[in-house]
Amino acid sequence: xxxxxxxxxxxxxxxxxxxxxxxxxSFFSTLISSILGVTLAILLERSTFPMKRLVVRxxxxxxxxxxxxxxxxxxxxxxxxxxxxxxxxVFTIQGMVTAQTLIITPIICGMVYSYLVREAPRIRAFxxxxxxxxxxxxxxxxxxxxxxxxxxxxxGYGRSISEVGAVFLVGGNIKNVTRTMTxxxxxxxxxxxxxxxxxxxxxxxxxxxxxxxxxxWFRKEVREDENY
Amino acid sequence: xxxxxxxxxxxDFLLKIDNAYFEPGxxxxxxxxxxxxxxxxxxxxxxxxxxxxGCIDYEGLTxxxxxxxxxxPYLLHSSVYQNLIxxxxxxxxxxxxxxxxxxxxxxxxxxxxxxxxxxxxxGEQQRLSFARALIFGPKLVIVDETLSNLAPDGVRLFESIMxxxxxxxPITWITISHQLVHISKLCDEVHFMEQGRLVQSGTPEQxxxxxxxxxxxxxxxxxxxxxxx
Amino acid sequence: MMNKLLTASLAAxxxxxxxxxxxxxTSGSQSQQSSASGSSSQNEVKTPEDPILLMATTxxxxxxxxxxxxxxxxxxxxxxxxxxxxxGTGDAIQKGMDGEVSVLLVHAKAKEEAFVNDGxxxxxxxxxxxxxxxxxxxxGPVAYTEDVNAAFSQIRNDELTxxxxxxxxxxxxxxxxxxxxxxxxxxxxxxxxxxAGAGMADTLVMADEMGGYCLTDRGxxxxxxxxFPQMSIVCEGDDNLLNQYGVIAVNPEKYPDTNIDGANAxxxxxxxxxxxxxxGQYGVEEYGEPLFFPxxx
Numbered sequence: 001x002x003x004x005x006x007x008x009x010x011x012x013x014x015x016x017x018x019x020x021x022x023x024x025x026s027f028f029s030t031l032i033s034s035i036l037g038v039t040l041a042i043l044l045e046r047s048t049f050p051m052k053r054l055v056v057r058x059x060x061x062x063x064x065x066x067x068x069x070x071x072x073x074x075x076x077x078x079x080x081x082x083x084x085x086x087x088x089x090v091f092t093i094q095g096m097v098t099a100q101t102l103i104i105t106p107i108i109c110g111m112v113y114s115y116l117v118r119e120a121p122r123i124r125a126f127x128x129x130x131x132x133x134x135x136x137x138x139x140x141x142x143x144x145x146x147x148x149x150x151x152x153x154x155x156g157y158g159r160s161i162s163e164v165g166a167v168f169l170v171g172g173n174i175k176n177v178t179r180t181m182t183x184x185x186x187x188x189x190x191x192x193x194x195x196x197x198x199x200x201x202x203x204x205x206x207x208x209x210x211x212x213x214x215x216x217w218f219r220k221e222v223r224e225d226e227n228y
Numbered sequence: 229x230x231x232x233x234x235x236x237x238x239x240d241f242l243l244k245i246d247n248a249y250f251e252p253g254x255x256x257x258x259x260x261x262x263x264x265x266x267x268x269x270x271x272x273x274x275x276x277x278x279x280x281x282g283c284i285d286y287e288g289l290t291x292x293x294x295x296x297x298x299x300x301p302y303l304l305h306s307s308v309y310q311n312l313i314x315x316x317x318x319x320x321x322x323x324x325x326x327x328x329x330x331x332x333x334x335x336x337x338x339x340x341x342x343x344x345x346x347x348x349x350x351g352e353q354q355r356l357s358f359a360r361a362l363i364f365g366p367k368l369v370i371v372d373e374t375l376s377n378l379a380p381d382g383v384r385l386f387e388s389i390m391x392x393x394x395x396x397x398p399i400t401w402i403t404i405s406h407q408l409v410h411i412s413k414l415c416d417e418v419h420f421m422e423q424g425r426l427v428q429s430g431t432p433e434q435x436x437x438x439x440x441x442x443x444x445x446x447x448x449x450x451x452x453x454x455x456x457x
Numbered sequence: 458m459m460n461k462l463l464t465a466s467l468a469a470x471x472x473x474x475x476x477x478x479x480x481x482x483t484s485g486s487q488s489q490q491s492s493a494s495g496s497s498s499q500n501e502v503k504t505p506e507d508p509i510l511l512m513a514t515t516x517x518x519x520x521x522x523x524x525x526x527x528x529x530x531x532x533x534x535x536x537x538x539x540x541x542x543x544x545g546t547g548d549a550i551q552k553g554m555d556g557e558v559s560v561l562l563v564h565a566k567a568k569e570e571a572f573v574n575d576g577x578x579x580x581x582x583x584x585x586x587x588x589x590x591x592x593x594x595x596x597g598p599v600a601y602t603e604d605v606n607a608a609f610s611q612i613r614n615d616e617l618t619x620x621x622x623x624x625x626x627x628x629x630x631x632x633x634x635x636x637x638x639x640x641x642x643x644x645x646x647x648x649x650x651x652x653a654g655a656g657m658a659d660t661l662v663m664a665d666e667m668g669g670y671c672l673t674d675r676g677x678x679x680x681x682x683x684x685f686p687q688m689s690i691v692c693e694g695d696d697n698l699l700n701q702y703g704v705i706a707v708n709p710e711k712y713p714d715t716n717i718d719g720a721n722a723x724x725x726x727x728x729x730x731x732x733x734x735x736x737g738q739y740g741v742e743e744y745g746e747p748l749f750f751p752x753x754x
Contacts, residue, residue, distance in 0.1 A: 080556040090555075091557065129361070131295070140304075187519075
């Protein structure tokens with residue numbers, strides 16, 4: 001496994017593009033899932049309705065839904081003959097982001113919801129004693145559980161970059177277009193190129209590590225910022 | 229502030245106040261055994277929990293004029309400074325440096341403004357919460373057992389802040405406490421609660437020295453040691 | 458507000474790394490392009506209106522590297538960029554029926570004909586074939602033969618270990634076809650018959666580990682045989698082991714938005730004499746023999 005072999009090899013698998021696709025996809029999946037998940041968690045915590053316990057239980061179940069099932073479901077929704085076929089999102093990053101959003105939103109929603117259930121009543125009572133209005137109260141709640149929200153978002157991001165089943169099903173693992181690092185690893189494994197797969201896997205983990213480190217560093221900045 | 233026919237049921241417990249009056253600008257002490265409904269009444273006045281029936285006439289006070297500080301205050305996950313100015317911030321008031329410094333000093337936290345609030349000692353946390361409740365100039369302050377587990381010098385600090393406030397700009401206080409020394413020294417009026425009802429009100433002299441209600445007599449007998457000590 | 462700030466910051470971080478990677482990718486593809494244009498001129502080729510051609514194909518064409526080899530030449534000759542998703546044969550045909558792709562390159566004659574007859578495909582055009590071989594332990598009980606009936610019967614009757622793909626792939630379909638052709642219906646009663654549910658390379662690994670036999674396409678075997686010094690071919694050359702690849706354009710009457718011009722260009726291109734010869738030479742340099750045998754008419 002000398003260097004020329006590796007460079008030729010990773011050209012064949014489309015490594016740089018798979019890294020690019022992974023980054024774009026995980027960014028948008030995480031962004032959309034975070035916005036949806038946090039919003040839904042707030043709505044769920046604030047509202048009371050007859051089937052609420054059932055909804056919460058469904059959410060908990062969805063947190064553990066097999067990605068491949070969600071991928072298949074998304075494929076069936078998005079294919080030309082499916083209800084959302086007009087979008088033309090099969091074999092596109094949009095399609096992969098859709099599938100991942102279905103997988104990650106319940107995770108972020110469920111995590112944030114459980115933090116809210118634990119913390120929000122106290123924060124709400126406190127905000128009331130301070131005379132905060134509704135908007136200020138909600139902002140305060142988010143602000144106060146920001147570390148937990150951050151943790152949920154990072155968990156979602158981790159899920160996004162490591163997920164393979166749904167992305168394979170909806171994206172089709174098309175080289176340079178929808179091949180992600182995980183599906184590239186899967187392709188390598190299918191071709192029996194185990195060492196190269198592990199190598200790409202290590203790069204993936206290094207990327208996750210760098211993002212985690214940067215995020216931690218930034219969070220520290222935020223905290224120090226406030227202490228003026 | 230006048231309370232009329234106020235009821236609130238919580239499980240087996242029923243709070244029922246037929247008629248009560250809290251004279252503005254005075255310090256009102258609330259006493260009574262545990263579970264007598266003092267904290268529930270405080271939450272009703274604060275508006276944290278709704279009443280089942282009855283009404284509270286705040287005599288022109290708005291929710292933004294009322295505040296409450298408890299035994300285990302909620303502190304923001306932020307610095308002492310950020311905690312202190314929070315009520316100003318939500319009212320859109322610029323936190324003037326001298327005002328902030330003045331309250332930090334009163335609370336004995338002048339050297340800790342940058343410290344993470346949750347890393348303060350429990351006494352410091354209560355003082356911070358107390359300063360935060362007063363910095364924006366409320367008209368009614370409910371102090372719920374804040375003094376119960378403070379060291380003696382901590383209690384004296386609270387008392388001096390309250391006394392200073394009443395000299396300069398009298399506001400209404402409702403302080404819930406088991407420390408009868410503190411109640412008798414500070415309060416203009418004392419209200420005794422028993423099983424969700426207000427059974428005796430009057431000056432500290434009347435209620436503590438010449439109790440008429442058997443429950444009050446019983447309560448005072450049980451807490452005599454701490455009172456005299 | 459904090460939440461937004463955090464999200465925004467996370468976004469900024471990812472965007473930053475995106476820019477960094479984007480830069481890498483661009484420079485990489487630029488160098489690829491320059492080397493491609495350096496090898497021959499492509500001035501006469503016009504860029505087609507819809508330059509992306511989506512194809513569904515089987516894993517064998519992808520795993521052997523044939524498509525990676527052909528795609529740049531196709532682009533140079535016609536201007537079309539071939540993109541493919543490599544899945545099982547059944548899945549590939551289903552994707553054609555869904556109109557998600559414009560062209561199929563698969564090897565399951567009966568299913569392909571049904572696909573055309575049902576109106577999903579325009580016409581099935583034969584491109585090339587490869588053949589299957591049975592591989593197993595070099596010093597195992599099955600002696601080298603050109604009669605698949607003899608080899609499979611011995612495996613069944615002597616209850617030798619046999620690892621089947623078991624994944625409804627073209628290879629698996631082929632294996633079932635062979636069992637059926639030689640009249641053995643109870644092949645699964647062999648206690649040492651293993652249904653792997655895995656890809657070709659993984660199945661070879663399993664067969665090697667278990668000291669058993671398996672049916673593999675010759676292309677994968679040639680590409681991988683260096684990893685299996687204990688194994689060799691025990692059966693090859695039988696007509697029942699041939700594997701015909703067909704290419705089919707998805708019917709534009711069913712799905713007007715598929716790239717029918719691109720599909721026709723690809724079919725014409727891959728069946729041309731020049732490219733047929735290229736296919737026939739693919740793999741000779743590396744393995745000493747071709748992986749696919751062109752037979753377009």
